[in-house]
Ligand SMILES: *[C@@H]1O[C@H](CO)[C@@H](O)[C@H](O)[C@H]1NC(C)=O
């Protein structure tokens with residue numbers, strides 16, 4: 001390793017000082033500068049100096065010639081644990097020069113990621129009835145869940161109070177709470193909330209000016225609500241009498257109520273920047289969290305693994321034994337929309353639970369149309385009121401300020417969904433003097449219903465009912481309506497779980513032979529703690545403040561699984577992140593509460609493994625899965641090599657050498673020891689063989705597992721051996737599975753076929769989905 005010598009060091013330190021001055025005052029920064037993340041070879045000589053003087057400025061001294069040192073580059077972060085490199089403000093010219101530098105693996109522009117919530121406030125109460133609050137959540141726990149989100153609002157929130165008997169933070173945790181701005185660590189942190197940090201260098205740099213502290217808090221304090229919600233879902237303490245107004249009263253509790261929470265604030269009003277995310281992952285790894293929960297990701301298609309800070313940071317975290325659980329995204333129902341799809345990440349889709357909030361429309365002619373609502377104000381008391389169509393009153397979408405008060409005052413207004421937030425449409429009706437709202441879907445959203453905390457008496461109906469109500473308004477000489485709110489109804493929904501239309505789907509945009517998402521978990525109408533600094537709708541016109549809120553999104557499903565992973569980490573300290581993920585996947589269930597395959601709300605029919613992954617998480621079964629499919633860093637490197645990434649780029653993920661060793665490759669990327677199978681056929685004669693190794697983690701040292709195959713249509717699946725005879729606990733055995741087009745000529749009408757393989761010893765069923773993509777189905781992404 002090269003050493004930096006005296007004179008050079010002086011120059012570097014001087015540059016560091018200049019950079020520090022620049023950092024202190026963001027003023028004077030050239031407009032042309034933007035943030036870049038620079039990944040360096042782990043043995044890059046500049047790193048030693050960078051670390052010695054506590055910053056990454058030295059790195060730039062090595063990378064930029066004197067002529068390119070103006071405008072002054074500014075270093076935002078230096079990464080050591082979740083990546084190796086820095087984030088800095090550079091001109092495109094400086095960035096290009098740096099990219100060509102020796103030992104520079106890659107230079108990427110910083111990007112804003114999104115929170116994975118549908119902006120659909122709704123209310124629901126999650127209880128033990130959903131079967132997802134395992135008894136094991138009671139009592140002390142040493143697991144630490146790192147929640148990377150909008151921060152956390154602990155003030156007066158029982159969810160973040162330390163339950164009696166919870167001991168001090170685990171000795172393995174070296175993080176802590178920062179006291180800054182409106183966040184008072186000595187008042188807010190305790191043995192439940194043991195970490196609170198804030199990351200805004202990338203955000204502020206992108207803004208071009210300091211954060212407006214009248215609008216958001218430059219501290220770990222959550223002024224948005226999302227992070228408070230996700231953290232309490234994963235590991236909140238039990239709170240009795242939770243609920244929203246009269247809806248769904250009961251106990252609220254996180255999945256792992258005994259786990260500790262470390263909050264890392266990375267998301268701000270305009271998004272969550274890669275440079276800040278990577279910095280937070282860097283610290284979370286160094287702090288020693290057990291699980292990272294990240295309900296954030298790309299809004300569009302998944303970026304390639306080596307341009308994705310979440311994938312890069314997660315790789316390092318997983319190599320340290322940390323489980324990284326992420327939301328799949330809310331870009332469904334289109335295919336290839338799942339994000340956070342690297343195989344080392346646990347990718348979570350969203351499904352419904354068994355609870356609804358009906359609110360009926362009763363028309364003047366006596367007809368009743370069912371809808372949903374979480375309106376919590378004064379009811380209409382069955383009073384029939386004049387009904388108008390918003391399209392006749394200036395704005396069919398009920399945009400703020402566009403409704404004619406003369407036409408809507410005192411009336412119920414039929415508005416169409418689209419363009420603006422649903423709750424905002426109700427606000428527009430209210431501001432124009434309207435008495436209530438019926439929000440109707442159009443073809444774009446069909447029959448998907450979302451219960452919202454409207455500011456006027458309002459309900460939402462599907463497209464079919466909406467069209468009928470519209471016809472009534474347009475044909476009846478004096479149309480009237482009222483809305484009857486029926487509160488909270490449990491166990492009557494057609495079936496549960498169902499996969500939300502918004503939940504992002506596979507196939508995997510970056511690696512089609514790795515099935516994604518991995519699992520589904522509750523993500524629709526989830527009740528959890530909320531900030532006191534914003535309304536439940538996050539609208540300024542909404543002056544309400546609530547301790548709990550109900551929102552929907554894969555953002556909500558992810559922390560459920562993060563909490564379950566924390567429980568599994570505690571129950572099985574020697575399991576790797578891959579083993580924990582395997583346990584959750586192979587024990588997931590695929591039938592709903594009516595005994596049929598879990599349905600997809602986007603289509604109304606059966607979901608597929610590209611929609612529900614391996615199925616819905618089943619925590620109690622995951623505690624004892626029988627067998628696990630394990631994998632480690634070396635396997636993931638071999639996987640990346642197999643995908644064809646150049647070794648120099650793979651070095652972004654590894655930290656042990658400057659050029660990754662690609663001497664080990666799989667025959668195909670799907671040969672990674674994954675607990676699911678995705679075969680991509682290139683012809684109607686194709687056949688793929690995948691290799692797997694399973695480890696006996698059950699209590700029976702002489703367990704015998706037999707395979708049971710459900711072949712996808714048009715496909716023959718064979719397994720060898722078909723019986724696995726173990727002779728000891730923790731012993732591993734290999735098998736191979738061949739997925740081939742059936743011998744006889746087949747005409748397969750579908751783009752995909754699905755099946756499964758299950759290994760059973762009579763006590764455990766270890767089940768993996770099999771997905772087949774037929775030829776000429778394009779869609780594959782470039783790296
Ligand atoms: C922070 O909280 C502690 C403990 O409640 C209190 O003593 C202290 O005065 C608070 N500090 C500020 C700046 O409010």
Ligand SMILES: *[C@@H]1O[C@H](CO)[C@@H](O)[C@H](O)[C@H]1NC(C)=O
Pocket residue numbers: 378379380381383
């Ligand atoms: C419905 O009845 C309640 C209770 O009597 C009353 O407070 C409320 O104002 C009534 N609402 C309307 C729209 O008349």
Ligand SMILES: *[C@@H]1O[C@H](CO)[C@@H](O)[C@H](O)[C@H]1NC(C)=O
Pocket residue numbers: 700701702703704761
């Ligand atoms: C372990 O598995 C073997 C083979 O299936 C079976 O015969 C035996 O009864 C099992 N032992 C226990 C304790 O379940």
Ligand SMILES: *[C@@H]1O[C@H](CO)[C@@H](O)[C@H](O)[C@H]1NC(C)=O
Pocket residue numbers: 574730
């Ligand atoms: C079981 O095997 C795995 C992988 O070889 C190892 O990491 C783990 O420590 C073993 N556990 C026990 C209890 O021996």
Ligand SMILES: *[C@@H]1O[C@H](CO)[C@@H](O)[C@H](O)[C@H]1NC(C)=O
Pocket residue numbers: 760763764765
């Ligand atoms: C395993 O699957 C079979 C059906 O294939 C089912 O009858 C049995 O109840 C399952 N066992 C467990 C423990 O889930």
